[in-house]
Amino acid sequence: MLYPTLGADVPLSIQRETPTDISGAISSVNPTCSSSSSSSSSSSSSSSNTAGLEEATTEKQLYGVANAATATAAAQTAAAQTAAAQTAAAQTQAAQTAAAQAVAAAAAAAADGAYKFRLQQLQYQHQLKQQQQQQQQQQQQQQQQQQQQQQVHAGRRSR
Incomplete structure (x- = not known):
């Protein structure tokens, strides 16, 4: 045409x-x-602009979805790291508790050992005192017997 x-x-x-x-x-x-045909031109360019706008909008939406997925993954990673840190802290606390219990048990054992040792010392000292008292009593008895024998001998001599 x-x-x-x-x-x-x-x-x-x-x-x-x-x-x-x-x-x-x-x-x-x-x-x-x-x-007068410029109105049809503007409507045509408007439809092509609309297609371009739709493409740009779709691209923005894809970027938004990708950014949201990245942010979600980052948040999940941070949550996992926080959970790992909390687990490590709990394990550390459990280890510290176990160590404190071991120290307390050792201190109790040492105290028990010290108590038993002191008790043995006291028992030994008590036995030693009893032996000394018995020896003194025996010596006194022997001395009294000797004195009585001497007195008996002296009485016989004097007669």
């Missing part, structure tokens, strides 16, 4: 086409020729 307002400088390939947007084809070849 030929466009009578374009003139002879339009290539034949353009003249043979039947574009869906006539005003766009006309304005691309001859910018001075734009008439």
